[in-house]
Amino acid sequence: MAHDHNLAIFRGKLKFKSNEHKIWGVFIFLSIVTIVEVVLGIIKPGFLMKPFITPFEGGLGATLMNIILSPLVFLIPLNLIFLVLTIVKAYYITWDFMHMRDERSSLRRAVVWTFVFLALYIALIFLIEGDYIYEVYKSSAIKWNF
């Protein structure tokens, strides 16, 4: 509970002497991640601006591969990096600043799994639907943007 903190981050690779040290350590880590994001966002390196894999074409197998490898097929690597870094930041804020690391696993799961499941669910539905409407607008006979 309150007084016994788990003082190790990065799966125990980095241990801190006191909780205060850990807070500063996590702050430095979050700052580095934010700086990386901002630098990437300003430079926008050319090789990260095109998806690594062009969509597979063909039958069911190609469709399946497109789904399985969708982050590499449909996302430019830059955005994929941003998404991963954002989740990394969110993890350390929740686990160390909000002390989720020190809570019981039952509370952790009740809060985190509920959120992750519902968030992925709504994001998946909304994004697929948005893309569908885009395709309809694009290929329909109605001239909608002039």
Place this chain on the structure above:
Amino acid sequence: MGATVTTTEEKIWGGGNEPMGSSYGKMMMWFFILSDALTFTGFLAAYGFSRFKFIESWPIADEVFNHFPFMHGVDAPMYYVALMTFILIFSSVTMVLAVDAGHHMKKGKVAFYMFLTIIGGLIFVGSQAWEWKNFIKGEYGAIETRGGSIIQFVDKDGKRIALDKFAASIPGDRAHHESSKGIWFASEGSLPTYSIAEVVEGFKANPDLLIRTETLYHTSHTGDDLHPSLNKEKHKTILTREASLERLSQAAHVVEGASLVRNEYGNKQFANFFFFITGFHGFHVFSGVVINFIIFLNVILGTYEKRRSYEMVEKVGLYWHFVDLVWVFVFTFFYLV
């Protein structure tokens, strides 16, 4: 009595028990945060929906948010939001330091760190207000066509040109309608600085000017209305002079800055989502500051010293970190991706 068998049951039903090893207040704060996080998820998912729907005409964030205080006219994309992010993360750090000091029952330290947290929160809200001010005021101005799309003006190098740089001055008698003059039940918002005729005349008088549409250019796009040399991949499409003049004949509104009806940056939904999501987040920051301030007063008054527990600081701390957490996602989806 079969006491040995029933001890655990007595423990469970005897009261004073904490499910999931967490006190009632803290657990409820966690579940409140969960529901609030789902609300924000809904907003951001809706934002993603609209963005996917208008993927080719969505404004580019770097071109919209490129202001920095005291550096007027300098193109500084992202620097200011990055600074705001740091301020918020840092106020999160001071908050968690206050919680930590609370565990050690150090009243002075708790008060000091909470004070810093409140200051950080106020700076953040102020920064957001400044960001809104720039967004609402706008910089270049644009024209909305009859079809509802935004067209912007660039010079022969593809650099943006503000309306006041080229708009002609035509004397006219169109006055701002107020309910005291004329029909009392009708009203209108403020008039733009230039009329459509002035913008069109100015455009015709400057043969170097071109029009930039809201559509993203892709190398596969072809057509004789596309400018032969200025178009770049993942940038907005620039038209030839002839196509520009033709497109300008469709002008319907002069747009300066942003409102909930139209904005000079591009798609209408963009400004609406910006106002709604950053506004809702700003409201959270503001209420976080107010709650922090109340708890700060309580710390100073010694309420928690008497209670022998600084758990209240921990609970508002959770809320404050949550505000930071939301900003991390807003930052990614509005400014980076």
